[in-house]
Amino acid sequence: MESVSRQKQIALLAAPSVVAIAVASFFSDLGHEAATTLLPGFLTIVLSAPPIALGLIEGVSDGLSAAAKLSGGVMAAKGVALRGFTAAGYLTTGIATGLIGLTPSWPWLLVIRPIGWVGRGWRGPMRNLLLTLSVPKQQFGRAFGLERAGDNAGAVFAPGLAVILFAVLQYRAAFAVAAIPGLLAAACYLFVKSAKPPRGSFELRLSGYPPAFGRVLAATAVFGTAQFAGSLFTLRATQLLIPRFGTSGGASLAIAGYFLYNLTATSVSYPIGAIADRRGHRRPALLGLSFLSFAAGSGFLALSSITVLALAPAFILSGAAAGAVEVAESALAGDQLPARQRGSGFGLLAAINGVGDFVASIWVSLVWTVSSPSLAFAGASTIAIAGALFAMRIPSAAGGPEPKPELA
Numbered sequence: 001m002e003s004v005s006r007q008k009q010i011a012l013l014a015a016p017s018v019v020a021i022a023v024a025s026f027f028s029d030l031g032h033e034a035a036t037t038l039l040p041g042f043l044t045i046v047l048s049a050p051p052i053a054l055g056l057i058e059g060v061s062d063g064l065s066a067a068a069k070l071s072g073g074v075m076a077a078k079g080v081a082l083r084g085f086t087a088a089g090y091l092t093t094g095i096a097t098g099l100i101g102l103t104p105s106w107p108w109l110l111v112i113r114p115i116g117w118v119g120r121g122w123r124g125p126m127r128n129l130l131l132t133l134s135v136p137k138q139q140f141g142r143a144f145g146l147e148r149a150g151d152n153a154g155a156v157f158a159p160g161l162a163v164i165l166f167a168v169l170q171y172r173a174a175f176a177v178a179a180i181p182g183l184l185a186a187a188c189y190l191f192v193k194s195a196k197p198p199r200g201s202f203e204l205r206l207s208g209y210p211p212a213f214g215r216v217l218a219a220t221a222v223f224g225t226a227q228f229a230g231s232l233f234t235l236r237a238t239q240l241l242i243p244r245f246g247t248s249g250g251a252s253l254a255i256a257g258y259f260l261y262n263l264t265a266t267s268v269s270y271p272i273g274a275i276a277d278r279r280g281h282r283r284p285a286l287l288g289l290s291f292l293s294f295a296a297g298s299g300f301l302a303l304s305s306i307t308v309l310a311l312a313p314a315f316i317l318s319g320a321a322a323g324a325v326e327v328a329e330s331a332l333a334g335d336q337l338p339a340r341q342r343g344s345g346f347g348l349l350a351a352i353n354g355v356g357d358f359v360a361s362i363w364v365s366l367v368w369t370v371s372s373p374s375l376a377f378a379g380a381s382t383i384a385i386a387g388a389l390f391a392m393r394i395p396s397a398a399g400g401p402e403p404k405p406e407l408a
Helices: 001-011 016-046 052-078 082-099 105-134 136-177 180-191 209-225 231-278 280-303 308-337 338-368 373-391
Strands: none
Touching: 001 280, 016 052, 016 082, 016 105, 016 136, 016 180, 052 082, 052 105, 052 373, 082 105, 082 136, 082 180, 105 136, 105 308, 105 338, 136 180, 136 231, 136 373, 180 231, 209 280, 209 308, 209 338, 209 373, 231 280, 231 308, 231 373, 280 308, 280 338, 308 338
């Protein structure tokens, strides 16, 4: 009996919808992360942009992406043409990636790059809802884990793709080719077949959601103000390693550290989802532990001022958090929300994450600049621990399968 049940679970998880969504995430991340790798050099060498240009471009992009996540939640709540609108988000990001290479001056990127990031932002809630409509509730963790594994795997291979494209094509043509994976990502949604989404309405008032989901949002908001961008790990490693190993050696080691970060994230995503499914009542604790992994990674980064040996556990632990946090958050949120509120809830959760990412990177960079990097990273570690304590106080949702939804 157990063997039959296990085979049924494997068959459900191998449904074309889940696999197609994971493959789409891989292609999309491969394309836009390759472009992200090329962007600093393109700004500096080709467009002769000042150093502040990259900060402005990324800041505007992240801010609009956070706002777009709310609009994605509205579309997910309506439950209309989810596949088409989600594919349009991937298509928008891919096209915007290709347009980067056509820009005559850097201010144009204050329009083009944010458009691509709007596509990234608004597709997320709809993609997450499609995942919950593709598997039973007891497999949410594995479905989200497989999707995150695909996304993080794209980030692993993206730097290598960027190096090859630059070597063969130089910058402008390289961006055009980097757009192709984004177009393939959109095409993957031709293979997505999910249950018919329940119709709901978008709700901003927390009183309209289950109290337990409000606690998920609170824990996410606290932790989000600590989770600064992974690129800051690479920047800190570069600063510490170049004086010891020279420009070429230090930069190479810092890039290797970021590769380790993404490789760890890819490795843990699916196992974390599987644990969340097998130990459904432990999902709040799993979320708290994923927050603590980031806290430990940030703590080791603070210690790297004393010894560069701390960089290795910093990259590994923060990479584990990058692979685990969104899986644990999404599985827990899907568990706490009734089916008719999942689209709206995923949008609200994604928007809070987007705002948190923006705030965290800004304040950590500011403290780093005006005081010291060790103080900035230690502060982020402390806030992440507070978020973990909030997460571990979230009550578990009542178990049990949901009624079988109607097929779309």
